[in-house]
Amino acid sequence: MRIQQLAYLEKIVEKGSINEASKELFLSQPSLSNAVKDLEAEMGIQILRRHQSGVSLTTEGREFMIYARQILDQVNLLEGKYKAGAPRKQAFSVSAQHYAFVVHAFVELIREVDAAEYQFTLRETETLNILADLTAFKSELGILYLNKFNRQVMEKLFKDSDLEFHPLFTASPHVFVSRDNPLIKQSSVSLEDLADYPYLSYEQGDGDSFYFSEEILSTLHRKRQIKVSDRATIFNLMVGLRGYTISSGIISSELNDDKIVAIPLNVDDPIQLGWLKHRQLELSPLGERYLALLKNHIQGYGFAIEK
Incomplete structure (x- = not known):
């Protein structure tokens, strides 16, 4: 599991759409979709439920995002303290x-x-x-x-x-x-x-x-x-x-x-x-x-x- 995958997933959940998230992340939709599928395969759970109007979190996905956001917040604190650039x-x-x-x-x-x-x-x-x-x-x-x-x-x-x-x-x-x-x-x-x-x-x-x-x-x-x-x-x-x-x-x-x-x-x-x-x-x-x-x-x- 990579931090970048969690950041991608957070953006998808925020937008409710892989397509909309790909536009903001400047990634192709297939690349972003594959990144999530790789994460799901590694974790052994289905994180996103895909439907015509976009995506939503499954029950396991909602629980996964609680921990993912905690990790991302900790990464943000580290970057804000030690890495040059704009904080989260x-x-x-x-x-x-x-x-x-x-x-x-x-x-x-x-x-x-x-x-x-x-x-x-x-x-x-x-x-x-x-x-x-x-x-x-x-x-x-x-x-x-x-x-x-x-x-x-x-x-x-x-x-x-x-x-x-x-x-x-x-x-x-x-x-x-x-x-x-x-x-x-x-x-x-x-x-x-x-x-x-x-x-x-x-x-x-x-x-x-x-x-x-x-x-x-x-x-x-x-x-x-x-x-x-x-x-x-x-x-x-x-x-x-x-x-x-x-x-x-x-x-x-x-x-x-x-x-x-x-x-x-x-x-x-x-x-x-x-x-x-x-x-x-x-x-x-x-x-x-x-x-x-x-x-x-x-x-x-x-x-x-x-x-």
Whole structure:
């Protein structure tokens, strides 16, 4: 086994395609494919699953990549200390449901990075994509919520995917509305108060199950429903159509303007926010630092961090 083979494999996994990886590595596709096949033959396992849309890691391949990345990181440390040339880029990625506090902590982390080059990725994405990103090691951390409705289904998925969930904090349900919405005159709102307003929620793609919804009470009938894919659009629709969505109640004043207000919702359905990681993966220093920033930000809004 050669270090170069591991570097080739890492690039293929990053791109999800031997063809795309070969372009960045300036190698022919057959040469790169043969390098991986030689590695698989030497290790006695199938590392990559090949399909029409590209490649993905097998179960054994995911475990192999954990050790391969540790080796590559150690090589990078050696080269950075003893070999002239540019060090390996600092890299970190997180996949999450659509929460402003996730973005805020991500911004703070990047501001702290003292490096000429880095590669950071924040994926605000569908719930099932978070699990897929973690199992494929595209992201180091995932952030989502559990409640009494989805907990049993989600915890089974975590177990099946070899993921572990760590609680961050528990929040009471709130609705987000624009400042010109008549509901802001109330100290709290009921579901009946919301009946005539457009309900805004995040779409979940092919996995559009009630259990994967980012909003609690997803099974309730609404007269007017609008699905969106990003936070900017959902905020625009709150302002333009006086729509509402249901969330934890945390709004980042540094990242959003003052047009959105959080109002307590009169339902007994606590929302537990938490972070996910693969059981076989040890958090990197950047991952640990991101979690610390995330917790500090959450505590700044008056929430206690759960053990």
